[in-house]
Amino acid sequence: MSTADAWSVKPATALLVLSDGSVIEGDGLGATGISAGEVCFNTAMTGYQEILTDPSYAGQIITFTFPHIGNVGANDEDVETVNMASESGIRGCVLNARITDPANYRSAKHLDAWLTARGIVGISGVDTRALTALIRERGVPNAVIAHDPDGNFDVEALKAQAAAWPGLEGMDLAKGVSTTQQHPWSQTAWKWDHGYGEAQGGAYKVVALDFGIKRNILRLLTEAGCEVTVLPAETSAEDVLAHQPDGVFLSNGPGDPAATGTYATKTIKTIIETGIPTFGICLGHQMMALALGGTTVKMHQGHHGANHPVKDNTTGKVEITSMNHGFAVDGKSLPDNVEETHVSLFDGSNCGLRVTDKPAFSVQYHPEASPGPQDSHYLFKRFTDMMSEARS
Numbered sequence: 541m542s543t544a545d546a547w548s549v550k551p552a553t554a555l556l557v558l559s560d561g562s563v564i565e566g567d568g569l570g571a572t573g574i575s576a577g578e579v580c581f582n583t584a585m586t587g588y589q590e591i592l593t594d595p596s597y598a599g600q601i602i603t604f605t606f607p608h609i610g611n612v613g614a615n616d617e618d619v620e621t622v623n624m625a626s627e628s629g630i631r632g633c634v635l636n637a638r639i640t641d642p643a644n645y646r647s648a649k650h651l652d653a654w655l656t657a658r659g660i661v662g663i664s665g666v667d668t669r670a671l672t673a674l675i676r677e678r679g680v681p682n683a684v685i686a687h688d689p690d691g692n693f694d695v696e697a698l699k700a701q702a703a704a705w706p707g708l709e710g711m712d713l714a715k716g717v718s719t720t721q722q723h724p725w726s727q728t729a730w731k732w733d734h735g736y737g738e739a740q741g742g743a744y745k746v747v748a749l750d751f752g753i754k755r756n757i758l759r760l761l762t763e764a765g766c767e768v769t770v771l772p773a774e775t776s777a778e779d780v781l782a783h784q785p786d787g788v789f790l791s792n793g794p795g796d797p798a799a800t801g802t803y804a805t806k807t808i809k810t811i812i813e814t815g816i817p818t819f820g821i822c823l824g825h826q827m828m829a830l831a832l833g834g835t836t837v838k839m840h841q842g843h844h845g846a847n848h849p850v851k852d853n854t855t856g857k858v859e860i861t862s863m864n865h866g867f868a869v870d871g872k873s874l875p876d877n878v879e880e881t882h883v884s885l886f887d888g889s890n891c892g893l894r895v896t897d898k899p900a901f902s903v904q905y906h907p908e909a910s911p912g913p914q915d916s917h918y919l920f921k922r923f924t925d926m927m928s929e930a931r932s
């Protein structure tokens with residue numbers, strides 16, 4: 541780039557328009573077009589591709605607080621969406637620095653080209669610190685992100701579109717990202733010497749209800765000795781039980797748990813009552829709480845990052861966790877036969893539960909990480925131990 545190019549003032553090729561009418565200008569990246577959603581911020585310093593493909597982000601525009609996103613490029617391995625052909629559902633991304641050319645041996649594509657191929661609209665050159673400070677002060681705003689290489693924007697129409705977006709509360713988005721067909725899963729976790737492996741069978745037959753499940757959850761279940769069958773979000777309790785599973789897994793996923801719970805909580809309640817070991821993560825945790833009689837609330841700014849400290853009340857240990865949620869279980873709403881097992885050390889919010897008279901437990905955070913620390917991998921063993929105990 542010549543000095544003249546570097547200093548010339550170019551018109552904005554992307555806009556982030558908040559529902560309060562604020563207009564933030566920047567450089568467009570990824571797909572062109574207009575996309576609406578709720579703006580959250582994620583504080584993870586690595587793993588942007590896994591974040592961008594986590595189906596739990598459907599309906600959301602992610603602001604990365606880490607300034608250099610894209611510098612290790614993109615590849616086919618670091619994708620968390622189970623169905624490679626489908627988009628994760630994310631509505632856009634907001635970056636600080638312009639994406640540089642990738643510098644990593646695993647890179648197969650420039651992140652910009654990868655975003656375009658997946659239909660994700662993005663904007664860079666944004667003061668993401670200021671945006672994050674605003675979200676912390678006022679809560680998560682609805683917004684529209686627009687990208688046009690010629691810089692032709694109807695700003696008033698974009699403001700109206702941002703103001704009209706209904707918001708995540710009341711939205712059931714799980715059905716849209718769930719598998720429509722039951723399918724088996726046998727890939728095991730990544731090993732540095734040979735990459736991903738394939739499991740032959742497994743000691744425990746597990747069915748995973750897919751509300752937007754991440755690949756690494758399935759890999760860690762397989763790794764822990766489970767033979768996994770993935771079922772669509774709306775599968776009935778009867779159909780789940782017809783598989784005669786040793787255990788049932790309830791996945792993460794996007795949207796409002798209360799809206800998704802309208803069909804899933806009935807199923808979950810029946811499964812727990814039968815005494816089959818049940819393990820839930822994130823949306824699965826929230827819906828387990830709802831099934832047990834608890835309630836969920838919308839959080840002020842949510843928890844999205846890879847360094848959230850959580851205390852395990854049963855052992856007193858603190859684990860550093862990966863989180864991605866904008867709703868939370870109200871710990872005080874849990875009935876007497878449900879114990880609060882984990883709490884966030886950032887704000888005291890509920891991060892885990894255990895049913896005292898049935899083999900069922902769940903956590904609000906992401907023990908599979910991807911991206912994030914591996915402190916909480918022990919929970920997959922806790923699930924297989926539960927299945928082993930139930931057998932004997």
Ligand SMILES: NC(=O)CC[C@H](N)C(=O)O
Nearest residue numbers: 596792793822823866867
């Ligand atoms: N990661 C998840 O499963 C997210 C759960 C839910 N959609 C929330 O935002 O709280």
